[in-house]
Amino acid sequence: MNDQSTAPEEPAAQSADAADNEVLPEAEQGGPSRWEGVPSDDLYANEARVVGVNGNLLTVEFELPVIQNEVAYAILRTPEGELDLKAEVIRVRGRYADLQVFEDTGGLAVGDRVRFTGELLSVELGPGLLARIFDGLQNPLEDMAAELGFFLGRGRYFKPLDRQKLWDFTPVAKPGDMLRPGDTIGTVPESVFDHRIMVPFSFEAGEDDGNYRLVEIKPAGSYTVNQNMAVLEDEHGERRTISMIQTWPVKIPLRGYTERLKPAEPMVTKVRIIDTFFPVALGGTYCVPGPFGAGKTVIQQITSRHARVDVVVLAACGERAGEVVETIRTFPELEDPRTGRSLMERTCIICNTSSMPVAAREASVYTAVTIAEYYRQMGLNVLLLADSTSRWAQALREMSGRLEEIPGEEAFPAYLESVIASFYERGGVVRLRDGSRGSVTIGGTVSPAGGNFEEPVTQSTLKVVGAFHGLSRERSDARRYPAIEPLESWSKYTSVVDDKQLRTARQVLAKGREVGQMMKVLGEEGTPIEDFIIYLKSEFLDSAYLQQDAYDKVDGASDEERQRRMFACMTELLERDYGFDSKDRARRFFQRLTQSYRDWNRVPMDSPEFTSLEEKLLNREELREEKPSGEREPRPAQQAEEVGDV
Template sequence: MSTQGIITGIVANLVLIQVDGPVAQNEICNIDLEGTKLKAEIIKINGDIAYVQVFENTAGLKVGHTASFTGHMLEVTLGPGMLSKRYDGLQNDLELIEGLFLERGSSSPALDENAVWHFHPLAKIGDTVGAADWLGEVKEGWINHKIMVPFKFPGQGTIVSTAAEGEYKARDTMAVIKDSKGVTHNVSMIMTWPVKITPKFYADKPRPSKIFETGVRVIDTLNPMVEGGTGFIPGPFGCGKTVLQHALSKYADADLIIIVACGERANEVVEIFTEFPELDDPRTGRKLMERTIIICNTSNMPVASREASVYTGMTIAEYYRSMGLKVLLLADSTSRWAQALREMSNRMEELPGPDAFPMDLPAIIANFYSRAGYVHLNNGQSGSITFIGTVSPAGGNLKEPVTESTKKAARAFYALSQARADSKRYPAIDPIESYSKYLEYSEVIENMNTTIEAGWIDKVTALKDMLLRGKEVKDQINILGDDGVPVHYHDIFWKSELIDAIILQQDAFDKVDCSTPLSRQKYMAKLVLDICQAKFTFENFEEVTHYFKKMINNLKQMNYQEFDSSSFKKFRQKHDDVLSERKSAS
């Protein structure tokens, strides 16, 4: 008989329950509101009173209503069939919830247990296995979905029997495993796992080294992300955070994309719902939706499940990583998650930290980011979770608690700048403020030497230096006037403008320019760098301006053409002509 309770107090979605037996911190209970089940999570226990946060609206709830405790924490259900699903923060399949509105207490199963999968065994009878080891695989879309020993399996065990190759339902027994105590376990394709516990079932987690291609030039060329890396994008509203995240989710070089829409606008998710089933994934030729899972807990959905949604997304990512896949996890926005923590901490009357956020916010954020990473699995394969979160700093001020805590946890920082957004220089990633710590990793430099070209890091540094000098010179010109500085100052300034226009700025809505493969980025970087390092002769600053504007316009047209197409070559030829007009013989 599970623990039961009676409600004794209600303040918004914080409810006090008097319990008749043992309960655990973070245990889930179901409150019975005259037949409607409201899910809730214990967040504090005092004597026989459990403080729970309810994942739904508590209107009409009364003292005296009953609750029944489940004996486990918030869990997700893991198995084949999650690809292209649209879940809410608690992993209800939104498609299966009937009606136009999400009525209180509505829920739906995360997986279709009646679906039939073609199972192909990978392990043999007598094999010694532990949690997350592969038993077999089924084809889920284009992914070889591994059927694994459940994450909850205790220690090592021996396979007693496995299912033969053939068609099975998800709940059928695929293997029988005897654990070290001699207890046998029937293993199906489905397992559960509590979202707030990190499943560490891999051999080791080395420093990431491989470049993770996103197709966004300002990231790939200047501040690269790596497979298994972490990054974050803070920016005031209206700076293009969402457009950037959508670009990443469309073109990044990953096997699987998990998007957590955490407390953001519903129409943004609708855009993904509408576009992704139509857009082609250039890697597989299938539709983008087929490599995507969306966890959708928009800003008007319950606050408590907003907090759960990022963990749900991470746990699903960890599950797929254990299959040796390259997963990209995007969360928009982690600030909304932090706000959910704040609302609860506030209702619990905890002493507040900075800006009324809970004191342990930095620890919670750091812990979450640490779940990403590149891992070697026990069988020698590798998998990765690359995590990029957005942060919505209050008032665009980067000195607020969520941004500061995230800065300590994430290794790459893509700062969106209001000034760039105002002048419509998109993506508005500030090239000088932003950084990628991965550029300092010797492993990453080595990887770039082999995958891009030898000495690539020097080119990246040269481009960054030019941008910085351009900014310094710009300040001088602003103070002294166009005539008050030597002509070569204008030359420096316009060279940095050229880098800005051709490499940094990218048209997310143009069918060619929206994504640039690394090979093309290499080509353009070299072209731009050659110009920056060339010497030109000018009589006066107006000549400089005019000349560079012409050059920029031409190179911009190149960005809009298919790579190496005849029109691309035409603009390249035109560019060479322009270049020879003024380039001094060196």
């Protein structure tokens, strides 16, 4: 490694008991020196020669066998020495292989060397992933910024997990126990829960029954992540030493559970239009397509803050740098409503902005879902938010074009649908071997050009997700937050409210939309008063219940109990027959009703005022169902008094 490489790690501090502080060799951890830059000739003897360069696509000729998705390094010769550019094999044909490079390929030429590692593109898993910000290749951006400054250098790769930090280890297994991959040997505290140190999942491959006998385990104490923690012995008598670190290929779903379960329990987001009308289940999948500026990122940030989950993984794949910077600055300052601590403590951000290499967008998506699956194996509920999958699909289109593959619709690859489906299928609820349950809920935003939901990425996503939250430009321009279109969106999951009440509300919205379209043609004067009242009911439902004030502490987050109670009141008001003989009187009535209901939204549920406002909404004299037909219109002063009367 030349001067451009990362400095080798310092050995762990030695105590009186040197064995307790023994550091596991990187090769045994499953994390060899690929993180240190240029690999050594002794470790990686399989080399190839570059025969073609097309953007970030390399075509190489090799002699020894290579495998699909294998990691390789293109050796870039510079005046200062050699730089190692990380790449991945994406196609093998005869003696030639096509590689996508995760760095700028400027300077590479025909005849340059390429070294193959014999490993698949993998991530490091262990304590210390939360409250960190990584790029698509799991390089910690804070560490890179501290050493490299504002601009990232090519060929520089850093270890994802801090090798110097001490973790308080508590063993839960004892010598003689029979263990399988994924079983817990001990725990360390991380954030607000205990991080399980598990038998590496990769041990399962090639074993007859997958059982290992625990020979040795470290006592309770403080250790670094790469120290020896336990010794396992398989049925053949071969011993393996494990640490807190394990690796797993990002494109292979993580195993280690007994069965997959059907998502049934709602994931409460405290956003009324989602939980009531278009719910998402724990372990379910959903998408949020919408045009530019409709509020996709805002909805994801609100969801990540209030959703009833244990861990949040954000994958910013190809989003604008400004939005990513805002997220990075905002999350450490936000208070987690569940713990009262920083929201960042239970969040992991995988950041790959639009200004970063296009090839790394795909890696960032798979890195994020692998980390989410890892925390799922601890019996936790994980929410993965991918923003935006359209940028990922654009990267696939670009690479497909360079591979000269037959294009599909709008030049996207023909296999786009299967790639998107394989990503969303990694979500779900699983039953672990200890009987506990864990889940990964996947929510992806889609950014169709011009808000066209008929484009390939949106349509491919709709075929595999369980809920569709379509954002509307019209609602966004009207400042109706959240801008989810209530008549085009749908969900296959169970709502937190009664189905009969939900059908009533949907009928009111649908009929109100029809009347509203008719009024654009006939005008209010040509609309019968019965239809006009239906229109006012739909506007009342939209303004008072579907819309929320994200800046209000109470209205910005409504739990399921509050939603059930308020929606029952809403349904009762919608089902009433109002005998108005004047459109002006009907309009004034629903204006007062809407304002009273919105005031109710801002009152804490445990306060006496909440119940009193509910009774006033249902029983007060001003809201009686009929007015005498002969009653004359109120004078302006009387009208102003009625409007101001809450």
